[in-house]
Amino acid sequence: MIQLSKNYSLPERQEEPIPIKVVGVGSAGSNALDRVLLDGMDKADLIAINTDVQSLASSVAARKVQLGRSSTHGLGTGGDPELGYQAAIESADEIRQAIAGARMIFICAGLGGGTGSGAAPIVAQLAREAGSLVIAFATLPFSFEGKRRAAQAQDALSRLNEIANAVICFENDRMGDMVAPKAGIHQAFGIADMTISQSVRSIVNLIQRPGLIRIGFDDLFAALRSQNGRCLFGFGESDTDNRAHDALTQALKNPLMDKGRMLSEAAHVLVQVAGGPGMTLSEVEILMRELGRHVRDHTQIVFGTAVDGKMGNRLSVTIISSLASEDSIATQDTSPPPEPFLAPPPAILEQVEEQPPAPPKIDIVPEIESAALPEPAPDDLIAVEPPVAAEAPPPPVPAPSIKKPAPRLIPPKKKPVMEKEAKPPKEKIVQVKQEVLQFEPVTRGRFEKSEPTIVEGQDLDIPTFLRKNIRVK
Amino acid sequence: MANSDLIVGLEIGTSKICVVVGETRPDGTLRILGVGQAPSRGVRKGEIVDFETAMKCVHEAVVDAEQKSDVMIRSVYVAVAGGHIQSFNNRGCVLLPEERDEIDDQDVEDVKINAREVSIPAQNAFLHSIIQHYQVDGQDGVLNPVGMLGGKLEADFHIIHGVRTRIQNTIRCVKELPLEVEDVVFSALASAQVVLTQHQKNLGALVVDIGGGTTDYILYVDGAVKQSGAIAIGGDHITNDISMGLRIPMARAEKLKTEEGSCVLGNCLPGETILLKDDSGFAGKEIERETLNTIIHLRLRETFELLKRTVEEEPFINYVGAGIFITGGCSLVNGIDHLAGEIFEMPAHVTHAQTLSGLTSAVENPQFSTAIGLLKYAQAVQVDRPRRGITRIFGRFFSGMR
Numbered sequence: 001m002i003q004l005s006k007n008y009s010l011p012e013r014q015e016e017p018i019p020i021k022v023v024g025v026g027s028a029g030s031n032a033l034d035r036v037l038l039d040g041m042d043k044a045d046l047i048a049i050n051t052d053v054q055s056l057a058s059s060v061a062a063r064k065v066q067l068g069r070s071s072t073h074g075l076g077t078g079g080d081p082e083l084g085y086q087a088a089i090e091s092a093d094e095i096r097q098a099i100a101g102a103r104m105i106f107i108c109a110g111l112g113g114g115t116g117s118g119a120a121p122i123v124a125q126l127a128r129e130a131g132s133l134v135i136a137f138a139t140l141p142f143s144f145e146g147k148r149r150a151a152q153a154q155d156a157l158s159r160l161n162e163i164a165n166a167v168i169c170f171e172n173d174r175m176g177d178m179v180a181p182k183a184g185i186h187q188a189f190g191i192a193d194m195t196i197s198q199s200v201r202s203i204v205n206l207i208q209r210p211g212l213i214r215i216g217f218d219d220l221f222a223a224l225r226s227q228n229g230r231c232l233f234g235f236g237e238s239d240t241d242n243r244a245h246d247a248l249t250q251a252l253k254n255p256l257m258d259k260g261r262m263l264s265e266a267a268h269v270l271v272q273v274a275g276g277p278g279m280t281l282s283e284v285e286i287l288m289r290e291l292g293r294h295v296r297d298h299t300q301i302v303f304g305t306a307v308d309g310k311m312g313n314r315l316s317v318t319i320i321s322s323l324a325s326e327d328s329i330a331t332q333d334t335s336p337p338p339e340p341f342l343a344p345p346p347a348i349l350e351q352v353e354e355q356p357p358a359p360p361k362i363d364i365v366p367e368i369e370s371a372a373l374p375e376p377a378p379d380d381l382i383a384v385e386p387p388v389a390a391e392a393p394p395p396p397v398p399a400p401s402i403k404k405p406a407p408r409l410i411p412p413k414k415k416p417v418m419e420k421e422a423k424p425p426k427e428k429i430v431q432v433k434q435e436v437l438q439f440e441p442v443t444r445g446r447f448e449k450s451e452p453t454i455v456e457g458q459d460l461d462i463p464t465f466l467r468k469n470i471r472v473k
Numbered sequence: 474m475a476n477s478d479l480i481v482g483l484e485i486g487t488s489k490i491c492v493v494v495g496e497t498r499p500d501g502t503l504r505i506l507g508v509g510q511a512p513s514r515g516v517r518k519g520e521i522v523d524f525e526t527a528m529k530c531v532h533e534a535v536v537d538a539e540q541k542s543d544v545m546i547r548s549v550y551v552a553v554a555g556g557h558i559q560s561f562n563n564r565g566c567v568l569l570p571e572e573r574d575e576i577d578d579q580d581v582e583d584v585k586i587n588a589r590e591v592s593i594p595a596q597n598a599f600l601h602s603i604i605q606h607y608q609v610d611g612q613d614g615v616l617n618p619v620g621m622l623g624g625k626l627e628a629d630f631h632i633i634h635g636v637r638t639r640i641q642n643t644i645r646c647v648k649e650l651p652l653e654v655e656d657v658v659f660s661a662l663a664s665a666q667v668v669l670t671q672h673q674k675n676l677g678a679l680v681v682d683i684g685g686g687t688t689d690y691i692l693y694v695d696g697a698v699k700q701s702g703a704i705a706i707g708g709d710h711i712t713n714d715i716s717m718g719l720r721i722p723m724a725r726a727e728k729l730k731t732e733e734g735s736c737v738l739g740n741c742l743p744g745e746t747i748l749l750k751d752d753s754g755f756a757g758k759e760i761e762r763e764t765l766n767t768i769i770h771l772r773l774r775e776t777f778e779l780l781k782r783t784v785e786e787e788p789f790i791n792y793v794g795a796g797i798f799i800t801g802g803c804s805l806v807n808g809i810d811h812l813a814g815e816i817f818e819m820p821a822h823v824t825h826a827q828t829l830s831g832l833t834s835a836v837e838n839p840q841f842s843t844a845i846g847l848l849k850y851a852q853a854v855q856v857d858r859p860r861r862g863i864t865r866i867f868g869r870f871f872s873g874m875r
């Protein structure tokens with residue numbers, strides 16, 4: 001059942017904004033951050049953090065932190081998370097300064113390379129230690145980027161899962177499915193940047209504009225936390241006469257949402273509706289009623305609206321949710337218990353191949369929001385709001401202290417595999433089928449059977465243009 | 474025609490299997506009688522990964538060669554490649570006994586054995602020990618020390634070795650056909666025999682054979698081999714990059730690379746596109762020419778730059794006077810000579826086998842350089858030393874080969 005508060009009205013005046021900082025770590029992270037800024041973001045501070053000075057120089061973020069001045073000398077890490085980790089440790093003080101005073105920290109990173117994978121968990125760690133709430137937005141590499149990158153990404157992902165309050169993880173392979181076959185890889189990255197940007201902005205808006213229902217952080221995290229379940233993501237926008245319906249239909253078109261059928265399994269659904277000043281209550285009601293048909297009675301809908309002058313006649317809907325895996329339903333409504341960090345035992349590479357595909361995932365819909373340049377609001381971007389005393393963060397979950405990353409090899413997770421086989425849940429049949437349809441089986445393509453060509457620490461089987469981060473179009 | 478005049482070279486390449494049948498003529502020249510070919514499957518980066526499949530392909534190529542040259546093939550010289558192949562230079566030394574001061578054949582054998590008394594990884598085996606120079610009592614530049622007077626004979630060798638089991642894989646594949654293996658030769662060493670003249674070897678030259686799966690190289694200075702090796706990068710990588718970058722199937726990418734590709738940038742008209750036709754003839758997709766060329770350029774540039782860093786670990790590249798000679802199928806990429814020339818800052822040439830008679834059309838294809846080179850190699854070895862049936866595969870020495 002949808003619970004709308006009785007005395008709702010579209011907010012006229014904004015309340016005191018909550019200090020939020022969005023941090024892009026590594027080159028992918030800072031590309032996504034640029035996208036967030038270009039798409040319009042004046043309710044959070046943006047910080048680019050990277051080892052690579054060239055990438056930092058080209059970033060449009062107002063604040064930049066160079067990692068590992070003496071360990072990486074302004075270059076990237078060449079795909080080595082260990083180096084990324086070292087660099088972050090070296091620059092921990094600067095990171096602390098940059099992220100200080102934020103109630104919430106959003107971390108964006110492309111996992112798989114060295115800086116994003118190695119440094120993002122440290123940034124999350126430092127943010128938690130500073131008392132901030134942390135949401136990580138991460139991408140997993142394309143399968144053709146190689147097993148090494150995939151393993152590094154998984155390793156970083158599990159680290160982030162331990163530290164962050166919520167992790168939203170996108171699979172690049174899925175992004176690839178979203179772009180026209182004619183498009184090049186850079187376009188797929190563009191889609192990834194856009195997806196991260198949309199979800200970051202939706203959540204920022206959700207928090208900064210309480211709208212119809214004040215959202216508790218508990219609800220927010222409950223909706224975002226995937227707990228090894230499956231993340232859902234949908235975005236739709238329309239300016240037709242029937243724009244509320246059309247935007248929702250688009251958002252539900254997401255293949256993973258299975259025309260909304262997947263939503264019926266979700267315990268929490270986060271919905272954010274944005275529109276120009278002309279957005280009406282009845283439109284929002286239509287939208288919520290329609291969405292109600294796709295969820296179960298007891299599903300909790302976390303809902304927010306934003307009035308944005310730049311939207312004009314457009315109305316957009318963002319849906320974010322997660323399907324709990326069965327074991328995690330019990331803990332869904334509470335903060336995750338701080339799991340003791342266990343260094344994975346050394347494993348051999350072959351065993352990594354046995355790994356089941358990463359469970360947490362979010363899909364996106366291909367509709368692209370027309371990129372409107374942000375209204376200049378430099379003051380808001382640069383100023384660091386001091387934390388509001390009244391809004392002191394709740395006692396954060398004791399976060400594990402910084403540790404050296406364990407070997408970048410993923411331990412054989414035999415158990416989960418066996419569990420899955422032991423009790424095939426009925427409702428999950430759809431999911432399984434989808435995975436078969438949507439996953440490309442190729443991992444190393446042409447070089448599957450051969451020994452990887454690793455020279456000077458780089459996997460040369462990965463296309464050169466990709467490793468050099470050169471957009472080929 | 475005496476059978477012993479017949480020489481057969483076999484390359485089990487990543488893209489194709491090539492069998493060249495030749496004969497040595499009384500005047501010492503080589504004549505090509507026929508070339509057999511088959512597309513290669515089960516080979517990646519120059520190494521056999523699927524034994525059964527590769528064997529079938531080799532068989533096919535051998536049968537093809539037999540038909541085309543009208544001979545029965547019993548034994549072959551086989552080329553080997555792969556990223557596991559390594560090399561180094563080492564000096565051997567022997568002291569003549571007190572009572573003798575004239576250097577003989579045995580001393581020359583002994584100094585070679587001495588030069589090999591170095592440790593290579595336990596799983597590796599020697600492929601070649603190639604003589605560079607002899608020194609008699611410290612005197613440089615001796616070409617043939619036999620008969621010279623002296624007390625101490627030293628010799629510098631270029632030693633090539635690789636992982637034993639991988640080399641044995643190739644041998645096993647041939648022996649199970651069944652064919653005899655006369656010798657196993659590092660592919661770039663074979664190619665160099667036909668793409669370089671003796672004069673170019675003397676001037677100093679770098680031969681780079683870029684095939685489907687490997688880039689093999691060998692560097693000559695003063696007529697002697699100074700450096701050699703292989704990088705497991707080849708045309709397959711270019712094709713794979715194109716396939717990923719343009720999101721087209723591998724077969725399409727391969728066709729696009731060979732028919733339209735170039736590694737020269739900035740030569741296209743703005744917005745110049747290539748129309749990819751659908752197999753069914755329907756309107757296909759358009760590809761920007763500059764995008765295609767950029768993908769090829771980036772890969773080849775990286776490969777050449779890596780090769781340059783590798784050879785620059787030793788000083789010899791500075792003494793290369795004749796330049797770079799690029800061969801193998803990938804040498805057919807448009808503009809590759811310019812790119813190599815720019816990176817190495819020396820003249821670069823695309824070449825194929827030279828100075829052979831017979832099937833000139835075959836000779837002119839750079840994809841056959843290795844297989845044809847095997848014939849020239851074999852000829853040099855046979856001149857140097859009488860044939861003795863099945864030769865020792867590993868651990869043989871010869872002095873005529875340079």
Ligand SMILES: Nc1nc2c(ncn2[C@@H]2O[C@H](COP(=O)(O)OP(=O)(O)OP(=O)(O)O)[C@@H](O)[C@H]2O)c(=O)[nH]1
Pocket residue numbers: 025026027028029031032051052076077078079080084109110111112113114115116117139140141142145149172189190192193469
């Ligand atoms: N969203 C997005 N993802 C990208 C982009 N470029 C690369 N990626 C992905 O992000 C992963 C990490 O790459 P980078 O961010 O370049 O690496 P890094 O974290 O800077 O680390 P190093 O450069 O190795 O120090 C890659 O494996 C890709 O999957 C991009 O422009 N946008």
Ligand SMILES: Nc1ncnc2c1ncn2[C@@H]1O[C@H](COP(=O)(O)OP(=O)(O)OP(=O)(O)O)[C@@H](O)[C@H]1O
Pocket residue numbers: 484485486487488489490513518519520554683684685686687688707708709727730731732801802803804805806807839840841
């Ligand atoms: N016209 C052309 N333009 C560009 N590339 C070409 C052309 N013709 C062939 N090639 C490429 O050359 C490669 C094959 O070369 P070659 O036959 O020398 O390799 P190989 O001997 O089978 O492999 P290797 O020696 O690496 O094991 C393939 O990648 C093919 O795409």
Ligand SMILES: [Mg+2]
Pocket residue numbers: 026027028052055076077113115
């Ligand atoms: Mg980088």
Ligand SMILES: [Mg+2]
Pocket residue numbers: 484486487660682683684685801843
């Ligand atoms: Mg070859």
